[in-house]
Amino acid sequence: xxxxxxxxxxxxxxxxxxxxxxxxxxxxxxxxxxxxxxxxxxxxxxxxxxxxxxxxxxxxxxxxxxxxxxxxxxxxxxxxxxxxxxxxxxxxxxxxxxxxxxxxxxxxxxxxxxxxxxxxxxxxxxxxxxxxxxxxxxxxxxxxxxxxxxxxxxxxxxxxxxxxxxxxxxxxxxxxxxxxxxxxxxxxxxxxxxxxxxxxxxxxxxxxxxxxxxxxxxxxxxxxxxxxxxxxxxxxxxxxxxxxxxxxxxxxxxxxxxxxxxxxxxxxxxxxxxxxxxxxxxxxxxxxxxxxxxxxxxxxxxxxxxxxxxxxxxxxxxxxxxxxxxxxxxxxxxxxxxxxxxxxxxxxxxxxxxxxxxxxxxxxxxxxxxxxxxxxxxxxxxxxxxxxxxxxxxxxxxxxxxxxxxxxxxxxxxxxxxxxxxxxxxxxxxxxxxxxxxxxxxxxxxxxxxxxxxxxxxxxxxxxxxxxxxxxxxxxxxxxxxxxxxxxxxxxxxxxxxxxxxxxxxxxxxxxxxxxxxxxx
Numbered sequence: 265x266x267x268x269x270x271x272x273x274x275x276x277x278x279x280x281x282x283x284x285x286x287x288x289x290x291x292x293x294x295x296x297x298x299x300x301x302x303x304x305x306x307x308x309x310x311x312x313x314x315x316x317x318x319x320x321x322x323x324x325x326x327x328x329x330x331x332x333x334x335x336x337x338x339x340x341x342x343x344x345x346x347x348x349x350x351x352x353x354x355x356x357x358x359x360x361x362x363x364x365x366x367x368x369x370x371x372x373x374x375x376x377x378x379x380x381x382x383x384x385x386x387x388x389x390x391x392x393x394x395x396x397x398x399x400x401x402x403x404x405x406x407x408x409x410x411x412x413x414x415x416x417x418x419x420x421x422x423x424x425x426x427x428x429x430x431x432x433x434x435x436x437x438x439x440x441x442x443x444x445x446x447x448x449x450x451x452x453x454x455x456x457x458x459x460x461x462x463x464x465x466x467x468x469x470x471x472x473x474x475x476x477x478x479x480x481x482x483x484x485x486x487x488x489x490x491x492x493x494x495x496x497x498x499x500x501x502x503x504x505x506x507x508x509x510x511x512x513x514x515x516x517x518x519x520x521x522x523x524x525x526x527x528x529x530x531x532x533x534x535x536x537x538x539x540x541x542x543x544x545x546x547x548x549x550x551x552x553x554x555x556x557x558x559x560x561x562x563x564x565x566x567x568x569x570x571x572x573x574x575x576x577x578x579x580x581x582x583x584x585x586x587x588x589x590x591x592x593x594x595x596x597x598x599x600x601x602x603x604x605x606x607x608x609x610x611x612x613x614x615x616x617x618x619x620x621x622x623x624x625x626x627x628x629x630x631x632x633x634x635x636x637x638x639x640x641x642x643x644x645x646x647x648x649x650x651x652x653x654x655x656x657x658x659x660x661x662x663x664x665x666x667x668x669x670x671x672x673x674x675x676x677x678x679x680x681x682x683x684x685x686x687x688x689x690x691x692x693x694x695x696x697x698x699x700x701x702x703x704x705x706x707x708x709x710x711x712x713x714x715x716x717x718x719x720x721x722x723x724x725x726x727x728x729x730x731x732x733x734x735x736x737x738x739x740x741x742x743x744x745x746x747x748x749x750x751x752x753x754x755x756x757x758x759x760x761x762x763x764x765x766x767x768x769x770x771x772x773x774x775x776x777x778x779x780x781x782x783x784x785x
Contacts, residue, residue, distance in 0.1 A: 290361035293378030312519025376425035389468030444574035449772035452567030460539035535648030538564025543617030554766035561648035608740030613711035
């Protein structure tokens with residue numbers, strides 16, 4: 265299961281601790297000559313790097329041995345003051361530096377980070393970002409942890425040192441924060457990155473029950489196809505074929521956290537398609553590979569609750585609904601042209617069975633909307649690896665964020681972008697426009713809305729925006745816009761471009777940003 269030792273990260277404040285506890289030093293910064301921005305006890309190691317660079321004249325990473333023992337790695341951020349530089353410079357440098365130490369067979373690296381935010385205010389979170397980058401580099405997939413216990417960890421300890429850590433209290437708080445965030449990110453990577461059998465819907469339920477048993481997180485599960493047909497008919501359509509195979513049957517997992525003195529309520533619906541064959545509009549031509557990663561939206565939402573359990577922020581209530589379902593292909597599969605009435609009473613014509621993510625999330629969004637009307641200052645979210653269009657339009661590793669009217673009035677998407685920027689999680693703001701609503705309008709009197717066209721999203725204009733309009737209309741959220749007596753803020757987040765490369769390990773983006781948003785940082 266997802267676990268992380270509270271002793272994994274140790275703050276180092278003297279050279280004696282280096283020689284007794286560590287076998288490698290990874291130094292991250294813009295310039296190694298600026299000893300002023302590093303702890304004084306690191307100076308001998310900076311000198312060894314300078315001596316090597318005087319001979320080698322390399323601009324990138326360089327490696328040397330100090331006194332024939334400790335491996336010293338200079339992992340530069342590169343320039344930090346250009347228009348296009350951001351905190352990912354630190355994250356990337358930390359990841360590559362720690363990976364280099366691991367490649368050298370080292371198990372006890374020390375991460376040293378320059379305190380350059382005094383020069384560059386945009387890098388005020390560079391130390392936390394670097395630590396989280398190092399933790400990302402040492403993550404071990406759950407399949408490896410379970411199958412090969414002797415390879416379940418890559419390091420025995422991770423030291424950190426920086427001029428910014430000027431007191432024991434600050435060091436302890438930094439370590440606690442980093443470990444809390446990483447606990448949530450491990451959950452997100454375990455669920456999102458695992459193969460479609462290891463993290464089939466029932467297995468996700470088992471995994472989360474073990475994690476959240478006897479914790480501050482409330483968990484409930486809806487299971488059984490008849491229950492889905494009654495209360496989640498669009499979800500049931502996707503589940504219909506998978507229901508024929510007991511181990512593939514869907515789950516709707518409800519999670520809830522309540523802090524003290526609630527002033528804000530955040531309500532998430534996550535797309536958890538454990539495998540996406542495309543359904544009857546089957547993915548052909550090699551496009552099916554990698555579709556076990558179509559559950560990263562729900563994995564991210566689950567990760568949020570890992571962070572909440574560890575850091576226990578005050579002032580917030582957080583609700584999550586994970587739509588865990590397999591989009592299988594077979595005789596019981598739903599097909600284009602079917603008309604299904606959503607939980608909100610909206611008649612939906614299916615246009616493409618490969619647009620299953622919006623189907624899986626829409627009814628949970630409807631139920632979340634009904635619950636939101638009873639909550640304190642609610643804000644609703646859908647989080648999903650929803651469209652290839654988001655990757656084409658925004659590129660990797662960017663997260664698409666778009667607001668409905670009430671959220672846009674508060675410039676929430678721009679706020680999220682501002683929060684994520686210094687945390688190495690960049691967002692690109694998109695807008696849901698009238699053309700997107702028009703695209704989803706029913707074409708005749710049979711249906712109220714059209715779920716999708718029959719082209720890939722990447723080949724469709726506004727292919728990552730109109731699905732948000734569909735979910736708004738089919739869930740009844742359109743009755744809670746700016747013109748409503750009860751407006752509700754809603755933001756759709758498409759992480760198709762930021763969830764990470766395939767093959768590879770999921771990034772767990774944008775969990776750090778969510779942690780900040782929910783007052784956990």
